[in-house]
Amino acid sequence: MxxxxxxxxxxxxxxxxxxxxxxxxxxxxxxxxxxxxxxxxxxxxxxxxxxxxxxxxxxxxxxxxxxxxxxxxxxxxxxxxxxxxxxxxxxxxxxxxxxxxxxxxxxxxxxxxxxxxxxxEPRYVLCCLEADCDWRADRHRASAPVRSPERYRCGVCGGTYAVEHVDSGRTWTTASGYGGAKSALGERW
Ligand SMILES: [Zn+2]
Ligand SMILES: [Zn+2]
CATH class of the missing domain: 3.30.2010.10 (Metalloproteases ("zincins"), catalytic domain)
Structure with missing residues (x-):
């Protein structure tokens, strides 16, 4: 430049x-x-x-x-x-x-x-939580990285990521968070 x-x-x-x-x-x-x-x-x-x-x-x-x-x-x-x-x-x-x-x-x-x-418009989005990383991955099914995000890492920087249920906007970073979001949403899941 x-x-x-x-x-x-x-x-x-x-x-x-x-x-x-x-x-x-x-x-x-x-x-x-x-x-x-x-x-x-x-x-x-x-x-x-x-x-x-x-x-x-x-x-x-x-x-x-x-x-x-x-x-x-x-x-x-x-x-x-x-x-x-x-x-x-x-x-x-x-x-x-x-x-x-x-x-x-x-x-x-x-x-x-x-x-x-x-x-x-995916069903779930994995989104890196590191400030300088814009890694993001779409998922259409509740695969293991969606259900247990704490066991996996960002595909680019190796940081932790959050999962968002796109339709509701609910997010979680752990398996228990996933379970909580799922039960809270009930039929809207
Ligand atoms: Zn990252
Ligand atoms: Zn938005």
């Missing part, structure tokens, strides 16, 4: 930040933009965005995918930005985030559909 060159990543982030500011000004979402960090993923292939939470620092990081920015028109990409903003809001307010009723309600207000950040 040469000095002063304005890259597509700079453009993506500038537009996303401006959009976030507009959305927050126009809604009653109590979100602290100052403690949100933004990043571009050049590696992600299957999702357009992600939001990570560092509870110790109280910082949500919204990661947007360059490939999606190149592929989507702006209005579609803006939906991704709003979707991840709702995750950031949940993290800031509650220290956790998923795609449950609370998320859906806020996402609807911001016209940010629930599953927009995924190119495909």
């Amino acid at each position: 040469s000095d002063g060159e304005y890259t597509i990543d700079d453009e993506l982030l500038a537009r996303a930040r401006i959009h976030a500011r507009e959305v927050i000004d126009e809604s009653d979402l109590e979100i602290d933009l100052e403690s949100i960090e933004w990043a571009v993923s050049t590696r992600a292939k299957r999702r357009a965005g992600a939001c990570r939470w560092d509870g110790d620092r109280g910082v949500a990081t919204i990661v947007l995918t360059r490939r999606a920015y190149e592929r989507y028109d702006w209005s579609a990409f803006a939906v991704v930005v709003r979707h991840e903003l709702v995750h950031a809001w949940e993290f800031q307010q509650f220290g956790e985030s998923g795609h449950g009723p609370r998320f859906r309600e806020r996402a609807a207000e911001l016209e940010a559909p629930r599953h927009c950040h995924s190119f495909t």
